[in-house]
Structure formats: C-alpha cells, structure tokens
Amino acid sequence: MSVERIEHDVLVIGAGGAGLRAAIAAADAGVRVGLVCKSLLGKAHTVMAEGGMAAAMGHVDDRDNWRVHFADTMRGGQYLNNWRMAELHAKEAPDRVRELEAWGAVFDRTADGRILQRNFGGHRYPRLAHVGDRTGLEMIRTLQDHAIHQAIDVHMEVTVSALLMDGGRVAGALAYDRERGRFRVFACKAIVLATGGVGRAFRITSNSWEYTADGHALAWRAGAELMDMEFVQFHPTGMVWPPSVRGILVTEGVRGEGGVLRNSQGKRFMFEDIPENYRNQTADSEEEGWRYTQGDKAARRPPELLTRDHVARCIQREVREGRGSPHGGVFLDIAWIKERIPNAPEHIRKKLPSMYHQFMQLANIDITTTPMEVGPTTHYVMGGVRVDGDSQMSTVPGLFAAGECAAGLHGANRLGGNSLSDLLVFGRRAGEHAATFARENPGARVNQGEVDAAVSAALAPFDRGAGGEAPYQIQHELQDMMQELVGIVRTEDEMARALAGVARLRERAARVGVQGNREYNPGWHTALDLDNLLIISEAIGRAAIERKESRGGHFRDDYPEKDPAYASFNIVVKRGADGSMHLERRPIPPMPDELKAIIEEQKA
Amino acid sequence: MPNTQFRIWRGERGNGGFRDYTTEVTEGMVVLDAMHQIQAEHANDMAIRWNCKAGKCGSCSAEINGSPRLMCMTRMDELPTDKPITVEPMRAFPHVRDLVTDVSWNFEVKKKIRKFRPRTPDAPDGTWRMQQVDVDRVQEFRKCIECFLCQDVCHVLRDHHKHDEFIGPRFFVYSAALEMHPLDTEDRLADLKEDQAIGYCNITKCCTKVCPEHITITDNAIIPLKERVVDEFYDPVVKLVRLFRGKSAKGTRG
Ligand SMILES: Cc1cc2nc3c(=O)[nH]c(=O)nc-3n(C[C@H](O)[C@H](O)[C@H](O)COP(=O)(O)OP(=O)(O)OC[C@H]3O[C@@H](n4cnc5c(N)ncnc54)[C@H](O)[C@@H]3O)c2cc1C
Ligand code: SF4
Ligand code: SF4
Numbered sequence: 001m002s003v004e005r006i007e008h009d010v011l012v013i014g015a016g017g018a019g020l021r022a023a024i025a026a027a028d029a030g031v032r033v034g035l036v037c038k039s040l041l042g043k044a045h046t047v048m049a050e051g052g053m054a055a056a057m058g059h060v061d062d063r064d065n066w067r068v069h070f071a072d073t074m075r076g077g078q079y080l081n082n083w084r085m086a087e088l089h090a091k092e093a094p095d096r097v098r099e100l101e102a103w104g105a106v107f108d109r110t111a112d113g114r115i116l117q118r119n120f121g122g123h124r125y126p127r128l129a130h131v132g133d134r135t136g137l138e139m140i141r142t143l144q145d146h147a148i149h150q151a152i153d154v155h156m157e158v159t160v161s162a163l164l165m166d167g168g169r170v171a172g173a174l175a176y177d178r179e180r181g182r183f184r185v186f187a188c189k190a191i192v193l194a195t196g197g198v199g200r201a202f203r204i205t206s207n208s209w210e211y212t213a214d215g216h217a218l219a220w221r222a223g224a225e226l227m228d229m230e231f232v233q234f235h236p237t238g239m240v241w242p243p244s245v246r247g248i249l250v251t252e253g254v255r256g257e258g259g260v261l262r263n264s265q266g267k268r269f270m271f272e273d274i275p276e277n278y279r280n281q282t283a284d285s286e287e288e289g290w291r292y293t294q295g296d297k298a299a300r301r302p303p304e305l306l307t308r309d310h311v312a313r314c315i316q317r318e319v320r321e322g323r324g325s326p327h328g329g330v331f332l333d334i335a336w337i338k339e340r341i342p343n344a345p346e347h348i349r350k351k352l353p354s355m356y357h358q359f360m361q362l363a364n365i366d367i368t369t370t371p372m373e374v375g376p377t378t379h380y381v382m383g384g385v386r387v388d389g390d391s392q393m394s395t396v397p398g399l400f401a402a403g404e405c406a407a408g409l410h411g412a413n414r415l416g417g418n419s420l421s422d423l424l425v426f427g428r429r430a431g432e433h434a435a436t437f438a439r440e441n442p443g444a445r446v447n448q449g450e451v452d453a454a455v456s457a458a459l460a461p462f463d464r465g466a467g468g469e470a471p472y473q474i475q476h477e478l479q480d481m482m483q484e485l486v487g488i489v490r491t492e493d494e495m496a497r498a499l500a501g502v503a504r505l506r507e508r509a510a511r512v513g514v515q516g517n518r519e520y521n522p523g524w525h526t527a528l529d530l531d532n533l534l535i536i537s538e539a540i541g542r543a544a545i546e547r548k549e550s551r552g553g554h555f556r557d558d559y560p561e562k563d564p565a566y567a568s569f570n571i572v573v574k575r576g577a578d579g580s581m582h583l584e585r586r587p588i589p590p591m592p593d594e595l596k597a598i599i600e601e602q603k604a
Numbered sequence: 605m606p607n608t609q610f611r612i613w614r615g616e617r618g619n620g621g622f623r624d625y626t627t628e629v630t631e632g633m634v635v636l637d638a639m640h641q642i643q644a645e646h647a648n649d650m651a652i653r654w655n656c657k658a659g660k661c662g663s664c665s666a667e668i669n670g671s672p673r674l675m676c677m678t679r680m681d682e683l684p685t686d687k688p689i690t691v692e693p694m695r696a697f698p699h700v701r702d703l704v705t706d707v708s709w710n711f712e713v714k715k716k717i718r719k720f721r722p723r724t725p726d727a728p729d730g731t732w733r734m735q736q737v738d739v740d741r742v743q744e745f746r747k748c749i750e751c752f753l754c755q756d757v758c759h760v761l762r763d764h765h766k767h768d769e770f771i772g773p774r775f776f777v778y779s780a781a782l783e784m785h786p787l788d789t790e791d792r793l794a795d796l797k798e799d800q801a802i803g804y805c806n807i808t809k810c811c812t813k814v815c816p817e818h819i820t821i822t823d824n825a826i827i828p829l830k831e832r833v834v835d836e837f838y839d840p841v842v843k844l845v846r847l848f849r850g851k852s853a854k855g856t857r858g
C-alpha cells in the first residue's frame with residue numbers, strides 16, 4: 001500500500017496549549033517542525049478553559065511569589081508531585097504569561113494597568129491571570145496566531161494512530177486524515193505528545209470528543225511508563241440539568257467571585273467539613289469568606305474554594321444523604337451577591353460572561369437572579385506519561401510529553417489554573433528539548449513492515465462491516481461502567497468488576513465493524529479510539545486498586561483515610577513484553593532541603 | 605415532542621440531497637444532541653464537526669431551518685416541530701461530506717494579515733500598562749470563536765464568491781482587534797483598502813445578526829475600520845497632519 005510520507009525533525013502531536021507552545025519553541029530552535037491535530041486549528045480542548053492561568057506575579061497581592069505557589073501546588077497534590085516540575089512551574093509561569101501579552105493576548109487589568117489576577121481553589125492568594133471566563137480561548141488564539149507566522153507545518157484534522165519505532169527510540173508516526181481517510185507516515189527524530197486527557201472514558205464529563213486517551217495509549221504501546229493513573233479529577237461543578245448538558249463545566253471562577261454552595265435546605269454546607277491541613281487558611285465565617293472574594297487581604301478564603309477533590313466529595317455527600325437539588329446536584333448561587341454590592345447583575349455578566357450565556361442559552365436560567373444546579377463531572381487526569389522534570393522526555397528516547405497527557409506536576413490533585421500554566425511552561429520545555437534531541441541524534445529509520453501492519457489493523461473494521469459489533473455501543477457501555485464503578489467513590493469489588501468488564505469489552509472491540517467509506521467517517525474514528533480508551537480504563541482501574549488509601553482525587557470507600565505508607569511512591573504502569581500491563585511502586589526521590597524548607601515555612 | 609422529524613443534507617463534495625430521519629427528542633436537547641442520536645441510531649457514518657458542545661470552539665456551525673447557527677447552542681424547544689427541521693452544511697465554503705465543509709480558506713486568509721507588533725515596553729521589567737477601559741473594545745473582538753458563521757452569511761462571499769479579493773467579516777473583526785490594540789504599532793489600513801477589499805462591504809449587518817458571540821461586527825469593527833481607511837486615504841487634512849507626526853496615536857480614533 002502506498003502511503004504519503006512527510007519528514008520533519010520534530011513532530012508535535014496535538015495543537016492545544018501544550019502542543020502549540022512546544023511547536024513554537026521547537027521552531028524557534030531552528031528545526032523543521034510538524035504539528036498534527038485531530039480537529040481544526042484553534043478548536044482543541046484548551047479553547048474551553050475558563051477561569052484562568054496560575055502564575056505568581058503578585059499583581060493583586062504582593063505577598064504572592066513562586067515559593068507560595070510551589071507550596072500550594074505540592075499541598076494540593078498531597079506531596080506526590082514531581083517536586084522538580086512543581087518548582088520549575090512556579091518559577092517560570094509568570095514569564096510565560098508575560099510572553100503571551102507580548103504576543104498580543106489581552107488580559108483583564110488591575111487599576112494600575114497590569115495583568116489582573118483572580119482567586120481560585122487551593123491558591124493562597126489571587127493568582128490567576130484571566131480574561132473574564134474565556135481565558136483558554138485567549139490563550140489558544142494568541143498561540144495559534146503567533147504560530148502561523150513561524151515555520152511550522154500544520155496538519156489539521158489528522159489523527160495519529162501509531163508511533164513507529166527504530167530499535168528503542170521513536171522514528172515517526174502513522175496517521176490518517178479525517179477528510180479522505182488516507183494514511184500518512186510522519187518520519188521524524190523526536191516526538192512531543194500533547195494530546196490532552198482521557199475524560200471520554202467516563203459518561204459525565206466536561207471533556208470533548210477528542211479526549212480519548214490517544215497520547216497515553218500511544219506512549220504505553222511504545223513502551224513508555226505511565227504514572228499516577230488512579231488520580232482522575234472530578235470537578236465539583238458541572239451542569240446537571242437539562243440532561244443533555246450534563247457535565248458541561250461551570251467554572252470555579254463563579255466561586256472565586258463570591259458564589260456559594262447550598263443544599264436543598266438552604267444550608268451553606270461547606271463550612272461543616274474543613275480538612276485539618278487547610279483549617280488555618282480557611283475563613284471561619286461567611287462574612288470573612290465574602291471579604292476574601294472581594295480582595296480583602298486580611299481575610300481567609302471561603303470553604304467553597306478548598307481543593308476540588310474535597311468540594312466534589314462534599315457535594316456528593318449532600319446528594320447521597322438526600323439534601324440535593326431536584327435534579328441530583330446542589331445549588332451554586334452567585335445571584336445572592338446583590339445583597340452585598342450594587343449593580344450585581346451587571347457585575348456578574350461582566351465577570352462571568354460565558355457562564356451567564358451558557359445557562360441562559362442551554363438551561364434558560366438567568367444566573368444573576370437564580371441559583372445554578374451543579375454536580376461533579378469528570379474533568380482532568382493527573383496521570384499520564386512519566387517524564388523527566390526538566391526536559392519532559394519519557395523513558396523512551398526521543399519521545400516527549402507535555403500538558404495534560406504528561407504526569408508529575410499535579411500529584412494527587414490539580415489546582416485550578418495550574419493546567420494552563422503547565423501547558424506553557426512544559427510545552428516550551430518539551431519543544432526545546434525535543435529540538436535539541438533531534439539535532440544531536442542521527443536520523444531514525446521507519447520500518448515499512450510496521451507501517452503496513454498498522455494500516456491493516458486500522459482498516460480491519462471495514463472488512464467486518466455492518467456484521468461487526470457497533471462502535472458507539474461499546475463506547476457507551478465503557479463510559480457507563482467507568483462512571484459507575486471507577487468514579488468519585490471507589491471500592492475494590494467494584495473496580496475488580498470494572499476490570500473484568502474492560503476485558504469483555506476488549507474482546508468485543510476486536511470484532512467491531514463499520515459501514516460506509518473512509519471519508520470523514522465518525523463511526524470508523526470511534527472504532528479506532530476504542531482501543532485507547534480500553535487501555536487507559538484498565539490502567540486507571542489497576543492503579544486505583546493498588547492504592548489502598550484515599551488521597552486527592554482518589555477516594556476509596558473501603559480505605560477512607562490517607563495512609564502515610566502510600567505517601568512515598570508513585571504507581572507506574574508499564575507494558576510487558578507480551579503486551580500485558582504491569583504495575584510498580586516507584587519511590588519518590590528525596591526533596592532537596594531548600595524545597596523542604598519552603599514547604600515548612602509556608603505551612604504557617 | 606417525542607418523535608421529531610429531521611431533514612438532513614447528506615452527500616459528498618456537493619453531490620447529495622436531503623434525507624429524512626426521525627428521532628426522539630427529550631427535555632433540554634439541542635440540535636447537536638439530535639444529530640448525535642441519529643448518528644448513533646441510524647447513520648453511524650454521518651459526518652459532523654463538533655468539539656466542545658458548549659458554544660466555545662466554533663466547530664459545529666450549520667444552517668438550521670435556513671439560518672446559520674451553532675448546532676450545540678440551538679435548543680430543540682426553540683424550533684417549530686410541525687414541519688421537519690432542516691439541517692444543512694454552511695453554503696459559503698466547499699462541501700466535504702454531510703454537514704462538514706472545508707473552511708481552510710479562512711486559515712489561509714489569516715496568515716496574510718500583518719501580525720501583532722507591540723510598542724516598546726512601558727516598564728523597565730519589559731511589561732506594559734493598559735487600562736481596562738482601553739482594552740474593553742478589543743476584548744469584545746477577541747471573543748470570536750472562529751465559527752465562520754458570519755463568513756457564511758456575508759453575501760460578498762456567499763453569493764458573489766469574492767474569496768480571492770475579500771477577507772470577510774471574521775477578518776475585519778480580527779483586523780480591528782489588532783488595529784485597536786493599545787500596544788500594536790503595525791499599520792494595516794492600506795491592506796484593508798487594497799488587498800482585503802473592505803469597500804465591498806455595504807453594511808447590511810447580516811454578519812452581526814448571526815454572530816453567536818454577539819460581537820457587534822459592523823458597528824464596532826467594520827464601520828470604524830472603514831472610517832480609518834477613509835481618513836487615511838481620502839482626507840487631505842489628516843494626510844497632512846500625518847506627514848508631520850508620523851502614524852497617529854493608536855486607539856484614539858474609531
Ligand atoms: C471546560 C473546561 C474548563 C477548564 N478551565 C481551566 C482553567 O480555567 N484553568 C486551567 O488551568 N485549566 C482549565 N481546564 C483544563 C485545561 O483546559 C486542559 O487541561 C488543557 O487545556 C489541556 O491542554 P493540552 O494542550 O494538554 O491538550 P488539548 O488542548 O486538549 O489539546 C490536545 C490536542 O491533541 C490533539 N490530539 C489528541 N489526540 C490526537 C491524535 N491521536 N492525533 C493527533 N492529534 C491528537 C487534539 O486534536 C488537540 O489538538 C479546563 C478544562 C475544561 C474542559
Ligand atoms: S455587513 Fe459587510 S461584512 Fe457583514 S454581511 Fe454585510 S457585507 Fe458582509
Ligand atoms: S465574528 Fe462571530 S460569527 Fe464571525 S467567526 Fe467570530 S464568533 Fe463566529
């Protein structure tokens with residue numbers, strides 16, 4: 001079979017924030033760069049990000065600096081983070097934000113004309129640079145518009161289905177274009193995976209169709225290690241009504257601007273359960289919480305702004321104990337601020353324009369007068385490809401990963417706003433180091449046999465046609481099962497059932513059939529995604545069974561407490577020679593004294 | 605409205621026609637949900653472009669009952685169900701398959717617009733100062749999600765096919781965002797007049813009407829740009845002043 005062949009030095013897979021920033025960095029380093037993405041340019045998941053990007057610039061509160069950001073990130077991640085990444089991230093994020101401004105981004109301003117910063121969960125001081133609640137759009141558009149003037153070859157609506165290897169290192173990738181369904185071989189010396197997350201493995205999710213764990217699965221098949229897969233973040237506030245919008249995100253910015261959570265009895269329940277390690281940073285009255293959201297530096301944050309894992313579980317508890325809203329969530333109320341400030345409706349529309357829009361249009365609810373109904377939704381995966389903290393290279397030579405598909409920065413739980421800054425800081429690092437790798441290593445060779453085998457595997461569903469298993473059906477069953485059995489609250493029995501279920505679905509996925517031809521055929525694409533979703537579901541399930549404690553995003557009903565014995569290692573998942581999945585407990589390297597000291601100093 | 609009828613345009617590269625489907629519509633559904641349901645139940649291979657399902661990515665543009673709209677932001681309960689609901693691809697771009705069109709022309713246009721060029725930083729640390737009131741206007745334009753619905757509806761593109769000469773409302777919004785950016789120092793007026801044919805726009809405001817981000821495309825972007833072009837090329841006084849002062853201070857006009 002003849003397949004078009006394209007050569008680059010560095011191939012970046014994914015054009016969200018991480019991929020675009022990596023491609024720009026690699027192009028700046030002077031190598032030939034290719035950028036592929038499943039959607040059109042500028043449509044990646046990053047476009048949906050709302051609240052802002054975390055960077056300790058200290059514009060709103062000058063007590064903020066990288067040390068505080070570092071300590072917040074480590075505490076949020078329950079100390080399972082790669083501390084080197086947390087350090088680099090906290091130090092470099094402000095420069096990455098300023099760089100966006102130099103490329104044309106227009107952030108909201110402080111009274112003295114600098115970049116404004118807002119409050120978010122788990123951040124000690126207002127730290128999120130933002131543009132109303134459409135920060136992701138601003139970021140991706142700025143990167144996209146900057147990138148079109150660099151020497152970068154963009155391949156839109158092209159999906160990578162396999163990595164190609166030369167001995168132990170990467171040599172390229174096989175992909176198909178959506179429009180024609182034709183295959184292409186990208187030959188290259190280094191690859192940056194920036195494919196985002198895995199949320200489509202669950203039913204209720206804020207994630208787009210693209211989030212089918214492609215990068216995770218590509219890396220795993222190539223022999224790279226995955227880490228922290230048990231840590232999936234359930235965002236506390238997704239829409240719950242009407243049914244068809246279930247899961248769509250309601251930004252944490254609503255709480256940052258003073259929104260409060262209430263149960264069906266009108267009670268502000270978050271005050272009832274404040275974790276010990278956050279007690280002295282949390283407001284002890286509604287009054288103090290309100291003052292915090294309005295920028296009073298003497299006040300402490302309201303409990304609504306505790307970390308996401310905690311807030312999500314408190315909401316779930318209210319619902320389970322019968323104090324939920326009519327459609328199975330709780331109430332998030334921003335309208336109440338009219339008791340505190342004049343022009344509240346106008347203020348809300350200005351601060352949260354797309355939330356206003358979203359509820360008006362999709363649920364027919366005016367959030368300036370009426371509380372929203374919200375509940376937890378699958379949002380983010382902390383787990384991903386295990387990489388070196390400085391270079392972002394995985395354990396496979398020449399294979400790099402950045403953004404949501406890489407692991408390490410966030411540990412057991414990501415703080416809001418830390419993803420957008422992660423994309424920039426580590427996207428840039430990955431791009432630079434991939435360029436260096438490409439320059440310092442001889443070209444790799446693509447093996448034709450490998451290409452042919454991957455092409456026939458991808459086309460097999462057409463041979464089975466309408467007689468095969470239906471791809472959407474399998475995907476739906478997997479989503480329901482993961483939601484039900486490996487969701488916010490987990491037990492060993494349920495997860496074991498899920499693993500058995502995954503094995504059964506895998507057998508069915510091997511018999512999947514599709515109709516029609518190869519041109520823009522979503523049934524076929526869904527069939528190809530299944531394998532990735534199944535691999536990742538298995539990895540999540542296995543790692544979650546292995547971690548017999550509750551920590552961060554991972555909560556076990558059968559082990560509800562945090563266990564210090566589990567504080568010193570990450571769980572690594574790796575492919576055995578026979579294709580089976582192996583787990584390993586990987587000790588966390590000791591933290592340098594300087595960083596330890598920062599954590600102690602910030603505990604006060 | 606349990607069983608609702610849809611008339612969906614199906615086909616490849618412009619060859620095809622409407623096909624009828626019936627599916628069950630439940631509370632709160634949007635058109636995109638109905639399309640997905642039909643795709644899962646009756647037409648596995650039906651091509652649809654979408655991504656966020658939240659009105660943020662601008663992928664799911666289509667013509668619903670004849671009007672350009674986002675499928676994910678069109679609630680079923682706003683549409684009459686006594687007749688079948690028609691769903692068609694955008695008509696101003698080459699057709700690919702079913703509801704998907706080739707919008708790559710838009711990406712090519714953008715490359716030709718001169719890029720952002722900031723003034724030297726205001727502060728020694730390399731940063732700038734801007735007031736919120738001065739960025740409000742630009743922020744309106746930057747809300748654009750590149751759905752290209754405005755391009756679809758503009759008669760210069762849709763009926764007269766001036767894609768080679770005319771950049772269309774989306775890129776007037778984009779140019780306005782750059783031209784009115786308080787930091788930008790580039791001058792795009794000659795391009796707008798000559799190569800991008802802003803003169804073809806006769807301010808019918810059709811583009812403003814369909815913008816899902818409610819950007820006042822004509823009043824806030826196109827008309828001020830047209831005025832600048834007129835000032836620049838046709839007003840002798842401004843020209844003279846310009847001769848002595850160089851490019852006039854940006855962000856003060858329009
Ligand atoms: C609604 C919402 C709101 C959010 N708000 C915030 C916020 O306020 N602050 C914050 O910090 N974070 C936020 N997040 C999280 C953040 O947006 C994401 O974690 C982040 O954007 C991920 O970026 P990325 O570059 O890693 O991946 P993405 O932006 O998802 O990009 C992935 C890219 O990979 C491509 N791709 C995937 N698979 C393949 C393949 N097989 N072949 C080729 N290309 C492929 C895709 O097409 C896409 O271009 C939010 C998330 C959501 C869903
Ligand atoms: S106002 Fe101008 S740009 Fe907008 S639709 Fe009419 S002619 Fe086209
Ligand atoms: S200006 Fe409005 S209609 Fe035009 S592309 Fe942007 S968002 Fe869409």
Ligand code: FES
Pocket residue numbers: 654655656657658659660661662663664665674675676677
């Ligand atoms: S799917 Fe993103 S705008 Fe409709």
